[in-house]
Amino acid sequence: MLYSKQYFPGTREELVKKVSATMSPKRFSHVLRVEKVALELAEYYGEELEKTSVAALVHDYAKERPDEDFIRQIDKGKYSQDLKAYGNEIWHGIIGADFVAEELEISDEAILQAVRLHTTGAKEMSRLAQIIYVADFIEDGRDFPGVATARRLAFENLASAVAFETKHTLQFLIEKEVKVYPKTIETYNAWVAN
Amino acid sequence: MLYSKQYFPGTREELVKKVSATMSPKRFSHVLRVEKVALELAEYYGEELEKTSVAALVHDYAKERPDEDFIRQIDKGKYSQDLKAYGNEIWHGIIGADFVAEELEISDEAILQAVRLHTTGAKEMSRLAQIIYVADFIEDGRDFPGVATARRLAFENLASAVAFETKHTLQFLIEKEVKVYPKTIETYNAWVAN
Numbered sequence: 001m002l003y004s005k006q007y008f009p010g011t012r013e014e015l016v017k018k019v020s021a022t023m024s025p026k027r028f029s030h031v032l033r034v035e036k037v038a039l040e041l042a043e044y045y046g047e048e049l050e051k052t053s054v055a056a057l058v059h060d061y062a063k064e065r066p067d068e069d070f071i072r073q074i075d076k077g078k079y080s081q082d083l084k085a086y087g088n089e090i091w092h093g094i095i096g097a098d099f100v101a102e103e104l105e106i107s108d109e110a111i112l113q114a115v116r117l118h119t120t121g122a123k124e125m126s127r128l129a130q131i132i133y134v135a136d137f138i139e140d141g142r143d144f145p146g147v148a149t150a151r152r153l154a155f156e157n158l159a160s161a162v163a164f165e166t167k168h169t170l171q172f173l174i175e176k177e178v179k180v181y182p183k184t185i186e187t188y189n190a191w192v193a194n
Numbered sequence: 195m196l197y198s199k200q201y202f203p204g205t206r207e208e209l210v211k212k213v214s215a216t217m218s219p220k221r222f223s224h225v226l227r228v229e230k231v232a233l234e235l236a237e238y239y240g241e242e243l244e245k246t247s248v249a250a251l252v253h254d255y256a257k258e259r260p261d262e263d264f265i266r267q268i269d270k271g272k273y274s275q276d277l278k279a280y281g282n283e284i285w286h287g288i289i290g291a292d293f294v295a296e297e298l299e300i301s302d303e304a305i306l307q308a309v310r311l312h313t314t315g316a317k318e319m320s321r322l323a324q325i326i327y328v329a330d331f332i333e334d335g336r337d338f339p340g341v342a343t344a345r346r347l348a349f350e351n352l353a354s355a356v357a358f359e360t361k362h363t364l365q366f367l368i369e370k371e372v373k374v375y376p377k378t379i380e381t382y383n384a385w386v387a388n
Contacts, residue, residue, distance in 0.1 A: 167368060174364055179387040185379045193373040 007054045007108045018104060019057050023064045030141055031060055037154075038135035044155055047127050055114040055132050058104060062096030063088065070095050090181050093119040121166055121187030130158050137165045163191040201248045201302050212298060213251050217258045224335055225254055231348075232329035239352055241321050249308040249326050252298060256290030257282065264289050284375045287313040315360055315381030324352050331359045357385045 003012050020028045035056035042052035062069075070091040074083050079095065097115040100106050114132040117125055121133055138151045138161075146168055154161040166187050173180050197206050214222045229250035236246035256263075264285040268277050273289065291309040294300050308326040311319055315327055332345045332355075340362055348355040360381050367374050 167371070170368055171365070174361060174368070174382070174386075177361070177386050177388055179383050180379050182376060182379055185374050185376055188368070189373050192368075192371050194371055 001050065001053055003050055003054075007051055007106060007111060009105050012053065012057075015054065015057050015104070019061055022061060027060060027063060030139065031057060033139035033141050034059060034132070034135045037139050038131050041131045041135060041154060041158070042128075045127060045131065045158055047131055051108065051111060051128060052131060054106065054108075055111045055128055056135060058100045058106065058111070059115050059118045059132050059136060060092065060096075061104070061115070062092040062099050065092070065096075065099070067091075069099070073098055086179065086181055090119060093117065120181050120183040121162065121191065122183060123186045123190040125162065127158070130162050134158065134161045134165060137161075137169075159191065167192045195244065195247050197244055197248075201245055201300060201305060203299050206247065206251075209248065209251055209298070213255055216255060221254060221257060224333065225251060227333035227335050228253060228326070228329045231333050232325050235325045235329060235348060235352070236322075238349055239321060239325065241325055245302065245305060245322060246325060248300065248302075249305045249322055250329060252294045252300065252305070253309050253312045253326055253330065254286065254290075255298070255309070256286040256293050259286070259290075259293070261285075263293070267292055280373065280375055284313060287311065314375050314377040315356065315385065316377060317380045317384040319356065321352070324356050328352065328355045328359060331355075331363075353385065356381075361386045 001012050003010070003015075005011075008015050019031060023031070035053055038052050038056040039049055041047070042049050065088075067088065070088070071084065073079065073095045074081065078098075083091070083094070094116050097112045100115055101112055106112065110126050110128050113126060114129040117129045118132045118136055122129070125133065134150075134154050138147060138154050146164075150161060150164055150168070153164050166184070170180065170184060170188055170192075173184075195206050197204070197209075199205075202209050213225060217225070229247055232246050232250040233243055235241070236243050259282075261282065264282070265278065267273065267289045268275065272292075277285070277288070288310050291306045294309055295306055300306065304320050304322050307320060308323040311323045312326045312330055316323070319327065328344075328348050332341060332348050340358075344355060344358055344362070347358050360378070364374065364378060364382055367378075
């Protein structure tokens with residue numbers, strides 16, 4: 001895809017190079033698969049393709065960063081100290097967007113929000129944020145009971161796909177007795193519960 | 195049981211009369227069953243019996259009150275307006291304790307906390323609050339998959355019973371796509387998640 005440089009000051013290839021340098025080849029393949037299905041969703045729902053490509057490519061930018069990087073950000077005072085009780089799984093989105101902004105010179109607020117919310121979701125999510133959230137869940141490499149339903153829903157009704165993913169993720173976390181970030185419940189209450 | 199009037203200014207029979215006057219006979223039978231197993235737990239774990247009896251008898255005191263009563267309490271400013279998004283299921287404990295205090299002249303803070311927390315639990319719960327929370331879940335009239343495990347755990351390790359109930363309740367709510375009160379997730383994160 002030819003970038004207009006409206007969202008990232010360089011070509012797609014330059015962005016790919018920067019992103020792939022921060023992670024394992026395995027994770028980078030995931031990122032490319034997220035981009036692929038995110039673009040399909042963007043086309044289907046009329047979202048801007050370049051914006052979607054940039055958001056998808058950078059969504060896991062901070063996934064392999066050391067914990068200290070995130071703790072330093074928390075200690076700067078921008079985030080609640082409560083965030084320290086969580087780990088990379090929560091940090092790489094919410095705080096990771098800061099590194100995307102600073103290091104990749106991406107300032108588009110919709111892209112940064114899509115990165116911030118891609119793991120927990122939120123009460124209110126832009127169409128782009130919904131696309132990245134869902135694409136991350138259904139990309140071709142995913143294989144779990146329910147993924148076929150999630151893929152079908154994604155191309156039927158984006159909000160239903162967000163709801164399905166949120167419910168499924170929460171059930172998975174609780175079954176495994178993993179800590180639940182409060183924002184995930186806000187997402188659930190807004191998108192799933194009646 | 196002979197009351198010392200330390201916690202309620204009257205006899206147990208007088209308390210029973212006041213409580214049963216506020217609810218259906220069916221609900222009042224539940225209340226008596228909660229008292230029964232709560233006293234067994236209190237005996238087992240060395241909690242004070244009179245306090246336990248009072249807390250058990252009043253835990254659902256506000257369960258059949260009209261919504262307006264709770265909304266009036268919220269509007270007095272003591273509670274977040276967010277509480278309005280919930281209903282009696284959440285209100286009758288958290289706000290219900292106010293009516294227990296005012297109308298039944300019960301001022302013991304441990305009893306009032308046990309009433310407040312009996313549906314949602316909390317990050318920190320006194321032994322009495324744990325007993326009422328668990329007793330409400332396992333009383334003889336309860337019948338659901340897992341109740342036998344809950345009953346066994348209750349007399350093995352009270353904290354494990356709190357954890358089991360919290361996980362089970364959350365799974366039930368999510369399966370049914372019912373709104374989850376944020377405090378329930380705090381309870382889950384503190385008692386269930388690793």
